[in-house]
Amino acid sequence: MTLVLPSELVVDRFLPTVRAMLATRLADRGLTQKEIAAELGVTQAAVSKYVGGEGGGDDRFRDDPETVATVDRIADGLASGELDGYDALAELLALIRNLEDRGPICELHEEAMPELQGLGCDLCVRGLDPDVRAERDVLSNVRTAARTLAAIPGMADSIPNVGTNVGMGLPDPADETDIAAIPGRIYAMGGRIEIPANPEFGASKHVATAIIAANTVDSSIRGATNVATDDDLLEAATELGIEPLEFDATYEDRGKHLRRRFEERGSVPRVAYHRGAFGIEPATYVFGATAVDAAELVEQLLADGS
Incomplete structure (x- = not known):
């Protein structure tokens, strides 16, 4: 694993881009290169490169509306004297915090550390918050479960025409926003399993309904x-x-119906199924303590049933 701090990306990618953007805008507002160098704390030679378009940087920041608006606001303030260096620094620090929260800095961080991709990482913004850690663990588990399903031989034949999904809930899930699943469902195409996206919370209604019904009866x-x-x-x-x-399969409130059936059984079975109905494809739910547990049971059942 390669450890990359977000601050490294700020220094290497964000600051050169913003300095180049500010240098260009300050020049457009009539400041000399010497004045610009003094405002930005760089050499006049660096300003010359920035203004000449040789300063490098990253287009993700140049094209980001919030970055553009902040740079324009700072350039106007510095040029008019309404902002000083302290004010400009405060504006940039606020911008960096926003860009670390699902913004370009977060995107660059996930590219530099692939281990973060699909985890809904808010580490830069919220730190080691127990709730964030729980969400990250659930997202990671669902991602592993999806890969487990995709690797099962013959799994494509077991995916319904409407697609399948795999999900996991936070402890004591209240609604589908507490359940992580694959957006757009998992499909079989040409005998191959397609996982269209990384897991997200609130991405599945049907699997979430089944998980919440089961969890209400058995919290494990x-x-x-x-x-x-x-x-x-x-x-x-x-x-x-x-x-x-x-x-x-025909109950309009499937969650309520499932809870009643589980309560009648006295427990949540690892496998629950229906035979379908008019316009409803037959489906089987496989449950587990985690999404990975459910996926691994599917793997075992398909191997034993082949």
Whole structure:
């Protein structure tokens, strides 16, 4: 793993870009290169390069509306004398904090440290917040689960026409925004599994409904995935000592119906299924303590049922 601090990206990528942008704008407002150098704390030779378009930098900052607005505001203030160096520094520090919060600096950080991608990282903004750590762990688990599903031999045949998903909830999830899943669902295309995006909270209604229903009855269940209903898979579950639970596909409030069926069973089964209905494709939910647990059970069931 390569450790890269966001501050390194600020120094190497952000500051050269902003200095070049400020130098150009201050020149446009009539300041001499000597005056610009004094304002920016750089040499006159550096200002000459900036104004001549040789200062380098990153187009992500040049094209970022918030950066453009801040630079224009600072240039106007410095040129008119309404801002001094302290004021300009305060503006830039506020901009950096914003750009670290899902902005270009965050984007560059994820490119420099691929381990951060798809984790919804807010480390720069909120620090080692326990809630952020819990969210990161859930996102990481769902991402691993999706990859696990994609690597299962023959998995493409078990994905419903409408796609599948895999999700995991935070402890005591209240609604679908507490459940992380894959946006746009997972699809089979040409025998290959396509995972369209990294997991996000609130990305799935159906899997979230199943997880919340299960978690309400058994708080240890926080993960689930759905696959096409298949008799071989159900038989494999039975052979593993799992008694699949059948439920009705036509209930408008599926979450309430699932909770009632789980309560009638007295527990949340690892496998629950329906046979479909008019306009509703047959589906099977596989549950686990985590999304990875659910995905690994799917892998085992498909291997045993093949």
